[in-house]
Amino acid sequence: MSESEQLHDLQQNFMNYVLGEDSDMVDKIESTPALSAKGRLDIYAYAYKSRLKEAITTDYDKLHGYLGDEQFDTVMERYIEKYPSHITNLRYYSISMSKLLSEEAPFNQIPVLAELATIEASFADSFDAADHRFVTVNDLAELAPEAWATLQLDFQKSVQILAMEHNSFEIWKALSDEETPPEATKSEQAVMWIMWRRSDLVSRYRALAEPEYEALKLAKEGENFSAICEKLLDFFSEEETPMKAVGFLQSWIEEEMLSELRA
Amino acid sequence: MSRPFLGFGLGLRTDHYQHVIEHKPQVDWFEIISENYMVPGGKPLANLDKIRADYPMVMHGVSMSIGSTDPLNQKYLQKLKQLVDRVEPHWLSDHLCWTSVDHVNSHDLLPLPYEEKTIQHIVDRISQVQEFLGRQMLIENLSSYVTYNNSVMPEWEFVNEIAKRADCYILLDINNIFVSANNHHFAPRDYVDGIDSDRVMQFHLAGHSYNGEMIIDTHDHDVCDPVWDLYEYALQRFGAVSTMIERDDNIPAFPELRKELAIAEKIARNTLSKEQLQLSNHSLLQGVA
């Protein structure tokens, strides 16, 4: 056996112990009168779980509040069991929480849980998304008239569109204000939300009515201004459509969602 | 020897950002946890830049996994290098440990068997990292709770040998010496006596907790008296070494932590001469190499 294979086997053996899998690590380390080999390894096994739980707790504060300590702990135990960490930075350890909650019983019987997790993970992504310049109304004013038709928009990296089938944002807000959250209710139709971070580095969110959502979706996909106007004809008359489209564009600029106008 | 001396620093923690930015308290330097700033942008980096404009910094990592048998994580190293370029720290450090195997990460600082073949493995990897970063690094001694049956040398010999062969420096954690000495039944001063003085570049101080007869490295208490004594002993042996306090849990308000750092300054003033405690000219220190 090569030397690095020996070290590898020792490390694998150690990790198996920490993960609660098959391991004879207790035979590879010293016991002392102060503490047995098992007791010593258990310090690491305990630290592993508590460190991951601490990371999850930090990331899903509102979900924690909604579920209470005991049920949140059940969720964390399951998460840690299902997702051994393959990432370097703990910041990204818990990113599959919404997936776990939407896929697995009994968690998926309360669909608000996965939505709350999505909201919290999206806030985290918005919080430290890449920095870009902000498009200003001046940039728009400087646009040549002939550039409008083919105008494309780049959005801030923090911009995320979230579909919610329940009143999860209201629940999130109540938890955030330390108030009793409202009863979970399902909407007739999914409501679209936008979340983004402004130049003050604070994240915002608001609901999107259908026309704005459709326009935003196309713009984010890289479609140009003419294509967006075309789509808006589904909602507005030929007369009001250009004004509506320009109105959306102006509010996206004023709300600091855009990073570039590409003429 | 001409070891650069930055003075007395603190670990930069999010709880203290606002205080530090608003009040610009007197602290010689800050140590940052590198991984906290390995994100695309937003507040963490904005705060970092603001504070960096007012204070010298060193970078301290927890994820290099220098003792792992997984290949060195190139993506991690690239991000680390980007951060080095942004922060321009006086130096950067990580731990003499492994954190992952078969790409599963424990997010913990796990100990290594102290034997020749481990030394060679780690020396090769530190050399690769130093070559990639274009600068020397510091490696830190751990707090540990297990001793491998196939360890054949005291930890300080292992640390010295790696530092010498990889031509890197040592971040000596005084609290970790105390913790490991208790857990593995050796005399902490033997450790201090055993470390090569000319490789020591920085000290860590921290608090810990008892769990039965074991001491756990929790960084959630004040530095205790026996650790202050060991610090004084280390100053006598090594002379002036840039010193900082690590506090990661149960974090007090900034002024309180600053008071604790004043204890370190006082001990150093009582132990060393004014000449020894002269701060180095910072501009000479861009990269230890």
Ligand SMILES: [Fe+2]
């Ligand atoms: Fe340390």
